[in-house]
Amino acid sequence: MFLIWSLLAIFYCYWYFQDTRSGKHRPPGPRRQPLLGNMIQIAKADPFFSHLAFHKLSEKFGGLMRLKVGFQDVVVVSDFKIMQDMLAKDVFSGRHFEGYMKERSFEKDLGIIFTSGEMWNVLRKFTVKNLRDYGFGRKQTMENTISGEVKQFLTYLNSSLASSNNSSLRVERLFHLSLLNVLWSMVGGKTFSHDDPQLLRLLKINEDLMRAGNFGANLAFAFPFVAVCLPSYTGVADLRKINGVFQEFIREIFAEHRRNGKFASQPSSFIDVCLNEIAKNADNPSSYINEEQLMITIMDLLQVGSETTGNTLSYAILFMVLYPQVQQNVFDEINSAFPGDSLPTYEDRTL
Ligand code: HEM
Numbered sequence: 001m002f003l004i005w006s007l008l009a010i011f012y013c014y015w016y017f018q019d020t021r022s023g024k025h026r027p028p029g030p031r032r033q034p035l036l037g038n039m040i041q042i043a044k045a046d047p048f049f050s051h052l053a054f055h056k057l058s059e060k061f062g063g064l065m066r067l068k069v070g071f072q073d074v075v076v077v078s079d080f081k082i083m084q085d086m087l088a089k090d091v092f093s094g095r096h097f098e099g100y101m102k103e104r105s106f107e108k109d110l111g112i113i114f115t116s117g118e119m120w121n122v123l124r125k126f127t128v129k130n131l132r133d134y135g136f137g138r139k140q141t142m143e144n145t146i147s148g149e150v151k152q153f154l155t156y157l158n159s160s161l162a163s164s165n166n167s168s169l170r171v172e173r174l175f176h177l178s179l180l181n182v183l184w185s186m187v188g189g190k191t192f193s194h195d196d197p198q199l200l201r202l203l204k205i206n207e208d209l210m211r212a213g214n215f216g217a218n219l220a221f222a223f224p225f226v227a228v229c230l231p232s233y234t235g236v237a238d239l240r241k242i243n244g245v246f247q248e249f250i251r252e253i254f255a256e257h258r259r260n261g262k263f264a265s266q267p268s269s270f271i272d273v274c275l276n277e278i279a280k281n282a283d284n285p286s287s288y289i290n291e292e293q294l295m296i297t298i299m300d301l302l303q304v305g306s307e308t309t310g311n312t313l314s315y316a317i318l319f320m321v322l323y324p325q326v327q328q329n330v331f332d333e334i335n336s337a338f339p340g341d342s343l344p345t346y347e348d349r350t351l
Contacts, residue, residue, distance in 0.1 A: 027075060029066035030057065037068025039222065050218055054078065070222025093120075099224040100236045104243045104296070111296035113304065122288045127297055130273045136186045139346045145185045147343050153178045156194055175313045177203050179306040187298055188253065189269025205246050206306055212238035246303075250295045271298070 015034050030041045045053035054076045058065045063079020077083050086092045097114040109115050112124055128136075135141030153175075160169055177194055180202055185191045192199040212235045220227035220234040231237040254275060257263050263272035264279065274294040281287040320327035338344055 027064045027066045028061045029068075030061065032068040035070075037070055037072075037222075039070060042067070042069065069218070071224065072222060096221075100220055100227045100231075100234075100239065103240055104299070106292055108292070110293050111300045113300045119288050123293065123297060126277075126289065127270075127301070130270050131186055133273070134186060134189065134268075134270050143346050145182055145191065147345075148191065149178050149182050150343055152181075152194055171314050171317045173207065173310065173314075174317075176206065176306050176310045179309050180206065180302065183302055183305045187270045187301060189271065201249065202302065205242060205249060206303065208238070208242045209246070209303060210307065212242055246299055247295060250298055254291070254295070274298070 012034065019032065030038050032038050033040070041057065042050065042053045045056040054065075054067075055078065057067070058076055058078045063077065063082055065076045065078070067074045067076060077086060094116045095114050097109070101114070102108070105111060105114070109119065112120065112127060115123065132138065135145065156177075157169075157174075177199065181191050181194075181199060184199070184202070220236055227234045227236045231240070253271060257269070257271050257275055262268070263275040267273050267276055274289075274297075277289045278291050278294060281289045320330060337348065
């Protein structure tokens with residue numbers, strides 16, 4: 001027993017010495033422990049929400065703070081100026097992409113979000129150019145799609161309010177169906193009614209992904225072996241299943257567009273262009289443009305596009321609930337700028 005304690009003490013002293021020496025070149029942060037890193041300090045700061053824990057700790061250690069989350073080295077940036085400088089530099093454009101996360105893309109570096117370097121560059125240009133050709137960022141097409149969707153959304157909003165006797169409405173995920181519809185019009189070339197089974201299936205996939213991604217994700221990140229040993233507890237098993245469903249969904253869409261047979265002669269959407277490029281590059285195994293690559297790119301767009309925009313809109317509502325005077329000002333401005341039932345257009349942005 002004495003021997004074990006002595007060995008542990010020697011190990012700790014050695015680790016402490018090494019960590020202090022290498023720490024000289026790291027941003028400030030709380031003292032870390034072997035194996036757990038700063039997990040205890042993080043849990044003490046906020047046991048449930050890591051972003052709140054990071055916020056509390058950074059009040060003490062500054063806008064650029066280093067942490068060790070289990071086995072992972074993390075730098076937390078919470079200073080606006082530092083963040084702005086970093087985002088402007090290519091060297092910071094990579095993303096953490098390890099272990100269970102890779103299952104989403106067949107254990108390969110694919111798509112836009114998790115790639116870097118030349119592949120990222122080729123794919124990003126391909127996506128932006130072709131989305132533009134099908135209306136993304138183009139005034140007329142975007143305006144028609146969005147105002148059509150806003151009308152559908154207002155009908156849905158009014159009927160939801162009526163069925164709750166005008167009492168209350170859950171705002172979380174309120175906008176996601178409409179946002180997915182607009183995204184789908186850019187990617188798949190058509191819009192759906194809100195009760196369309198394909199659209200509802202996509203909504204469910206997105207919801208399930210977000211739920212599985214949150215549950216236990218911190219543990220799987222901190223200790224990657226836990227994700228391997230306890231996939232159900234960390235949510236990795238759910239994530240695996242939903243990623244499979246999402247991939248199948250895109251495969252079915254590809255098959256639908258292929259059956260249509262017009263993707264080469266009369267391409268009418270980003271998906272058609274993708275299918276055409278896949279066919280053109282079929283004999284070139286070194287091309288970045290292939291079926292798996294474009295499947296993951298489309299998953300990237302559908303996944304991040306609705307979450308970010310949906311959450312931004314939900315926060316805008318939350319802030320107006322918290323600050324009723326701002327809410328009143330917004331209400332008055334909308335009423336005076338768009339009297340009656342008129343909807344805003346691109347031209348109104350200059351008002
Ligand atoms: C209010 C809405 C949105 C917010 C706040 C937002 C925010 C962000 C942020 C902060 C990044 C990371 C930038 C970086 O790493 O330098 C990002 C990347 C990205 N966003 Fe958005 N976004 C929004 C809407 C959208 C929409 C509608 C789409 C899809 C059409 C989209 C697609 C992407 C993609 C593909 C990336 C990865 C880009 C890359 O790695 O090169 N985003 N977004």
